[in-house]
Amino acid sequence: MTETDPLSLARDILRAQPFSRLVGADVRAFGDGGATLELPIREELRQQNGFVHGGVLSYAADNALTFAAGTVLGAAVLTAGYSIDYVRPAVGVTLLARAEVLHAGRRQAVVRCELLTVDEDGEETLCALAQGTVRAVG
Template sequence: MVVLDATSAREVLDRQPFARLIGTELLAFGDGVASLAIPIRPELGQQFGFVHGGVLAYLADNALTFAAGTVLGSNVLTGGFSITYLRPAAGTRLRAEARVTGATRRQAVVHCEIRSEDGGAEPVLCAVAQGTTRAVERELG
């Protein structure tokens, strides 16, 4: 198992073309926790002007996997997750906080909360997700 530090985790994120496309940033990484952020811009919206649910799902998926990577190592993939949308996401930035709630040697269960931020206002909880990740044995490219 190759253990990641925050610098290596940022390099992994930077190798994801979709993450670069939407501007994903790794804010925190370590000890079962990962935090990711995406700047909100019009291209990420749906017809009512809120952030598209697919963007929230991507953010949850990536945050879950990065949090799991802190305990399972660098070769992890999402096994599945569910997301519940609570409120429309708007503002200037989305921030996902994911925390491992339980893990074995090869699998982790992770909880994630996504908040929208808008300057100095109190962040708004938009969605919650829970998922499982699995360590894979082969080297991922």
């Protein structure tokens, strides 16, 4: 991969975020109106009942939304707002946040994100859905 490879650049941007490094996030897919983030589910990311903490799910949704929007709006983007619905407790070994741009204009995009857990056998389970608006800045 070269330095101008979009996936490599996206990974560099994510690694520049101290919180993303703390939770161990990585960009698995980036381009064409979509992005996928992956986080290993560790004990430190769970709440008292053993489920992935809602704040971790929210972080993953927020970043996946902005990364997906960045594929169509450019790198200088910020989340303007989003909502998240938790549909079942998040348990497994890996958390995936798959985001896709639903509509984009010149300076704004509406993006949807599915948050899924992956178990030891590779089976994915939907645990939350998010939708938000991302705006170009600068």
